[in-house]
Amino acid sequence: MFKRIAFSVNGKAFNFEVDIRESLLEMLRNRLGYTGTKKGCGVGECGACSVLIDGVPFDSCIYLAVWADGKEITTIEGVASKSGELSEVQKAFVDEGAVQCGFCTPGLVLTTTALAGSGKEYTQDELKRELSGHLCRCTGYQSILKAAEKSLEGHICTCVDSPHYKQQHERNEG
């Protein structure tokens, strides 16, 4: 069965019929060529396929294409400016060495982009929780966390007064 849907990807409008069984991931990758969206598990476990739907991160592998009707989708290809200038989040991932094999990178950049755009403040523990849907086997997450913190500068407490620092400090003091 097919259903016609209208949606946009990175600001470009689309309007066509999709198989109702098709995932958003399959539609983006196989039909539209947005191959920056990666498939790591296909069942919502690893976060590699995350895209922003109306600004909110979703695993596109378990989001049906038909649900995208009327939505604005952002993929990794839509994060840099049209002239190719990297966003602050992308720069942070590059500068902090948060990229190794790069397969989890698009999803993490997108989730971090959403967090940075939310205007909310996060403690380090909260930030970790927000990113915990993304698995990475290369980095041990250290540089990813640094990149996310850098991206959220102004929205995260990393100073000595932060709850995280206090927590660490107390531990060390025993």
Place this chain on the structure above:
Amino acid sequence: MAYTVVGKSVRRVDAVAKVTGKAKYTDDFYERDMLVGKILHSPYAHAIIKSIDVSKAKALPGVEAVLTYKDLPRINYATSLPGMIGDVLDDAEDEEERIKFGTAGHPYSLDPSHRDVEDRHILAKKARFVGDAIAAVVATDELIAAKALKLIEVEYEVLEALTSTEAALKEGAPLIHEGRASNVLASGGFAIGDIEEAFKESDHIFEGEYETSIVQHCHMENQTSYAYQDMDGRIVIVTSTQIPQIVRRVVAQALGIPWGRVRVIKPYVGGGFGNKQDVAIEPLNAAMTLAVGGRPVKIELSREESMTDTRTRHAFKFKIKTGINQDGKLIGVHITAISNTGAYASHGHSIAGSAGGKFRYLYPTKALKYDPITVYTNLPVAGAMRGYGCPQIFYAFESHLEDIAKRLNIDPIEIRRKNFVEVGYVDPVSKNKVTSCSIRECIDKGKALIKWDEKKALYKEQSGHKLRGLGMACFSYASGTYPVALELAGARIVLNQDGSVQLQIGATDTGQGSDTVFGQMVAEVLGLPMDMVHVLSTQDTDISPFDTGCYASRQTYVSGMAVEKAALEVKEKILGFAASMTDIPVNRIDLVDQKIVFKHSGESVLTLEQVAMQSYYDLLRAKPITSDISNNARINAIPFGVTFAEVEVDIKTGKIEVLEIYNVHDSGTIVNPKMAEGQVQGGVSMGIGYALSEQLLFDEVTGKALNNNLLDYKLPTIMDTPDIGVAFVENHEPTGPFGVKSLGEPPTITPAPAIRNAVLDATGVSFNRLPMNPQRVFEGFKEAGLI
């Protein structure tokens, strides 16, 4: 030694491509009318196929081909038909006449006794583990292919599943591979000195048993490939691999066709960690395209398939007997090991061999006897995984040594210091020499970072149910496989008209950053900025220089040698060309900042661009400047390092929390500190998973995997991973290009024993089985009377 680009944290050459989604991985390429290949896996761990009926599957509209063992190439059949490789597939009953091949990512050996065991067919007639590939379908789309798999009717005669090495070694156990004398794949290690004499000389004898579990690589990109025949009928395979040249050879061997008729292309790879140092899907993919007249067919494994149907890490059981003197000096060590290799050999006994071979360097003793055996079982196939036997053996020995230190009341650091290797040590088995070693300095650094002495004093008197402790563990490793295997590497450099260069290497970057490191080496030698060095990231067996691939932490060291030589040759040619343009003797000029300058004054003579342009367009002398180096490294540098860990153990729940963890490495010169740090952090994270949570679980009766997915298999998330501290003690390794030694795998080796030793320090309980998950730890505490 002072370098300008080597030693700097330059940006990864592929970072921008990867944060923008432009980096193309295997699955991101399309061929027109690409067909989809899917695999029928055995539901039984051990079963003979009595009959297999594919007629219903074949009849399904959209199904282009169905393959079983009956369709596989016959021995000595295909090679007799040069150029007609479409005919290698042949429908006949006899399995024994079908080509068997080995899959391990080792270079070919001219010595038949050194070759990998050839024990598998592309598709099996006898299933040897749950997941064994029995049949395959090629269809126009994924849904049809999946439907067709269900229409294949297979009648199995189910045999007893041998799901442990004990069961496989039992007297009268059924044979997993017919024709073999037993289920032992191989045995044999080495003996240095007289172990019995050493035990007699020792003040004390200690014994211990240690066990590690089956874990999986969990690279984020699953195995995926696509294959087609080009216009000359050659098979082209684009695949996510660490070893394109070996894939090419194994595919040709599996099909019985000349090696030159296969071409393998490696685009960006989403992690491998050793699992892609094996030829898991490409031979079947090649057979699939042959079955449909060379049309493009892709195979994309699911996560569940990738976790059990490719490769895993060998589980080991160790028994260690150690003779030691009262002062802590090791006299004799006898290690016996049983390695579980699963259903097929793959890397097989090499893993056990590597474990012993790399362990030998850390604590040379008067006598060291190593007796490993590698055993087939009806479990998924174990292969290469980061550390190649070392996370297993160092977990066992570093745990054992800690227990000994405790019993002898010797400080655990001191007992190690007393036994460390010295520079100049020549390994009696390999004859390889330790040419640099900073393990002692690594320990000093780690001790200071974790505040060892202060905390040790602080934690002496603890009460309550949350206890803290400190632990450490050391390792030695290798930089490549010399002298066990070939260490050939290739690099090619072309000087462009604008004075920039292209660098082609046969070594593969699978995420670890080798492309960047090689680029830095070229930039260093030629005095170029990084943006004037264009590194070609794709390897193509038709185009790239020959290199055996990404494994054994070999590339920065071994392939780096080729890159350095290639760059030096280009530099020499640039100066030679400049000399011919100016009539200035070549020994008076140098290449600095993209200029040819007088050595004595630094005065500029020509720009590099002028030389480059002349090299292309001078009507008389034009000869573009290139180099093409193949380097056979007949040497191996030994890296060392240590993990320090601090844990808090909750006695009531069995939960171990790693509060602080530091890895300190002696890897020679660090070419790119930021990337090296990332490499270590990733390895430590993998080691923490190995220590605390990761384990592939199997039903003991059926051999079926219980948790082959990323939800039930406990891969550390960002929330489970503590801050990971990294430090380096840089020395200049005399044999390495720019003084480097290896770094890739070592970080994974010692987190588990360091954490285990910290738990011992906190609680007094030895955990000699991995992983130390809450249930096991809780049970251990109950047994020890703590609960």
